[in-house]
Amino acid sequence: MLGFSGRYPKRSAAASEAALGGGSGVRGGSAAVPQIGPIKALFSKTLNPVIALMIIAVADGFLFIIVGAWTVGGGETAMTGFLGKAIFGNAILHRFPYWGKVFPLDPLYWKIYISFGMLFGAFVGALLSGEFYLRLPRHLGEWTMITIGGLLMGIGIRLAFICNISTFFAVTTEMNLAGYLAVSGILAGAWVGTQIYKKALGV
Amino acid sequence: MSPVADVIAAFMFGTLVGILVQRSRFCNVAALRDAMLFRSYRSTKALLVGMMIMTFLFTLGETFGIGHPVQFDSGLNTVIGLFLFGIGMVMAGACTVGTWVRVGEGNIGALWALIFTFVGMFAFSMLYSVIHWPPAYGLMDHKVHLRSLQFGFANARTLQDETGIPAVVFGLIQVGVLALFYRAILRREARQKAAATGGSAPVGEEGGCH
Numbered sequence: 001m002l003g004f005s006g007r008y009p010k011r012s013a014a015a016s017e018a019a020l021g022g023g024s025g026v027r028g029g030s031a032a033v034p035q036i037g038p039i040k041a042l043f044s045k046t047l048n049p050v051i052a053l054m055i056i057a058v059a060d061g062f063l064f065i066i067v068g069a070w071t072v073g074g075g076e077t078a079m080t081g082f083l084g085k086a087i088f089g090n091a092i093l094h095r096f097p098y099w100g101k102v103f104p105l106d107p108l109y110w111k112i113y114i115s116f117g118m119l120f121g122a123f124v125g126a127l128l129s130g131e132f133y134l135r136l137p138r139h140l141g142e143w144t145m146i147t148i149g150g151l152l153m154g155i156g157i158r159l160a161f162i163c164n165i166s167t168f169f170a171v172t173t174e175m176n177l178a179g180y181l182a183v184s185g186i187l188a189g190a191w192v193g194t195q196i197y198k199k200a201l202g203v
Numbered sequence: 204m205s206p207v208a209d210v211i212a213a214f215m216f217g218t219l220v221g222i223l224v225q226r227s228r229f230c231n232v233a234a235l236r237d238a239m240l241f242r243s244y245r246s247t248k249a250l251l252v253g254m255m256i257m258t259f260l261f262t263l264g265e266t267f268g269i270g271h272p273v274q275f276d277s278g279l280n281t282v283i284g285l286f287l288f289g290i291g292m293v294m295a296g297a298c299t300v301g302t303w304v305r306v307g308e309g310n311i312g313a314l315w316a317l318i319f320t321f322v323g324m325f326a327f328s329m330l331y332s333v334i335h336w337p338p339a340y341g342l343m344d345h346k347v348h349l350r351s352l353q354f355g356f357a358n359a360r361t362l363q364d365e366t367g368i369p370a371v372v373f374g375l376i377q378v379g380v381l382a383l384f385y386r387a388i389l390r391r392e393a394r395q396k397a398a399a400t401g402g403s404a405p406v407g408e409e410g411g412c413h
Contacts, residue, residue, distance in 0.1 A: 042226065049246055052227035053253035056220055061260035063216045067209040068271040069261065070216065072299035076317075080324040098328035102339040108206040110213040115303050117217020118224070122307025125225035137312040149295025150302075150316040152287045154323020159337065160284025161275055163299045164231050164292060167285060168250060171273050173257035174265065175359035175373055178277035185282040189289020190235040197236065197293050 043129040060169065067110050069170035072118075073163030075111035077103055080154075145200065149193075160185070224304050231298040235289070242395065244388045251385045255378045262374025265360040272358055276345060279352035280337035291323075 060070045081103060085093045093099050126132035137143055157163045160182060162171055167186055172179030204212075223229075227249070234246035264270035292298045295316045297305060302320065305313035338351055345356035359370035 057256035121221020150319025152291025156288030185285030193293025
């Protein structure tokens with residue numbers, strides 16, 4: 001699992017993270033980045049997530065007006081299609097009606113660029129706060145959990161048409177019926193996942 | 204707006220999200236898992252506050268026909284899909300946002316999760332050739348189709364159109380319900396704190412997948 005033990009010394013001993021030993025890895029030389037003024041303040045300590053989500057929510061209001069609310073799964077699906085096209089070629093890809101009928105590919109599909117933006121923003125944030133370094137899961141069990149987890153997320157997104165972000169921050173907040181169905185599904189799924197997680201940790 | 208302007212807006216929004224999520228360690232997995240397992244609510248509170256603000260803004264937009272609400276229909280696939288997703292995100296220890304943010308921090312495990320999300324999506328696109336379900340986005344007609352397990356379309360705007368009551372009123376009711384959850388968490392945290400200072404029970408640990 002993507003645990004991060006040993007990165008943030010201020011945290012109380014999180015048995016959960018430590019047990020699976022995430023956060024191991026090679027520290028790169030990027031820790032000593034000069035920081036100045038207000039930027040230093042933002043990048044030297046952890047931000048309260050409530051404040052972070054308040055800012056994101058207001059920005060999302062503008063995005064809702066411009067093009068649509070925050071979502072991730074759709075962009076990832078488009079990337080999957082483009083990757084499939086690059087690896088297998090156009091002819092093979094279009095043997096699967098999904099890519100023409102359900103999900104036509106468009107390189108200017110805006111949702112793709114939310115994901116690229118998140119990657120870029122997180123990279124900048126991690127670099128300026130000296131938190132960028134390569135981390136590798138240590139145990140085979142972690143790799144297995146991540147692999148199955150990733151597969152289930154991919155299948156789930158395509159089956160439902162939405163990911164967790166659209167569930168909580170787009171569909172439910174627009175009071176769409178699908179949102180309430182999705183929230184009940186994800187809560188049940190997270191509960192089952194938590195039971196598996198507990199077993200894996202021996203909590 | 205033009206597609207290029209949409210792309211620029213999406214990238215700028217994504218960048219802001221990436222920085223804020225990286226700096227705050229907000230995590231949707233932690234918001235659910237840690238609340239269930241450790242009674243720790245650091246990310247859960249952020250999730251609720253974000254939802255309250257967005258509910259108000261989006262339903263206000265829907266009231267005046269401003270903005271772009273999601274248009275697809277609901278169905279049994281919505282429940283099953285998110286159920287599988289819920290299991291997957293707790294197993295992987297990261298959701299869709301978490302994986303991108305952690306790849307940005309240099310996490311190879313997150314990159315692996317992302318690759319297998321793509322593999323899962325591609326596997327589903329192959330499976331679709333056989334099951335042809337759920338119905339394609341373009342074929343959704345906003346009506347109930349019990350044979351294909353589709354429950355139709357409804358949101359705050361359709362409620363407004365049917366009842367004549369502004370969508371934002373329904374939105375404010377939802378904000379109120381979310382606020383009740385938030386208050387319940389604050390009370391529980393106060394009890395945990397009191398118990399901890401009394402020396403009897405530990406405070407719920409600061410969870411987070413970061």
